[in-house]
Amino acid sequence: MQSKEELEKARERVIEAISQNMNLYGVTPSVGRLWGLLYFQNQPMTLDEMKNELGMSKTSMSTSVRNLMDLHMVDKVWKKGNRKDLYVAEEDWYQTFIDFFTIKWRNGVQINVSAIEKSLRELNLLLEKPELTEDFINEIKSDIEKLHQSLEYYGWLNRLVDSFETHEIFDFIPKKPNDHTK
Incomplete structure (x- = not known):
């Protein structure tokens, strides 16, 4: 028992x-x-089993599972004879990191690029105004240059x-030292 x-x-x-x-x-x-919890299970778990194990409400458990599924860290599986939804953790730590990293960074990049592109359009329109001083024009051009560098x-x-999504990253940083296979 110990x-x-x-x-x-x-x-x-x-x-x-x-x-x-x-x-x-x-x-x-x-x-x-x-x-x-799911990672260390040797079999899929239902929401009720997870709820009982962690002491969370069923609503909170459902939200947490959905969050993990959105991050590709948990999958819903089917088991013959079981009518309840069953879930398992993605056990490939490399793939889990890749999915998590790419989902988060793609979203962050898109938000920032959209803001930068909108600001660039506005700054270029601002440059067309005839009443601008030369100092103000130079300030706008400086901002435009900075935004292009950020793009x-x-x-x-x-x-x-x-490179993470295609696994090319492993050509540069192998999973194991001296391992150059994907």
């Missing part, structure tokens, strides 16, 4: 670390704990995200 307790203690330590680490990426610790950065960031 061996089972030691196993649970070891798992709990990792689950706690995962939940705190995921908090760094904007995922609540409770959602991180849920993923950790170059976001282009680079999109290519970085692409």
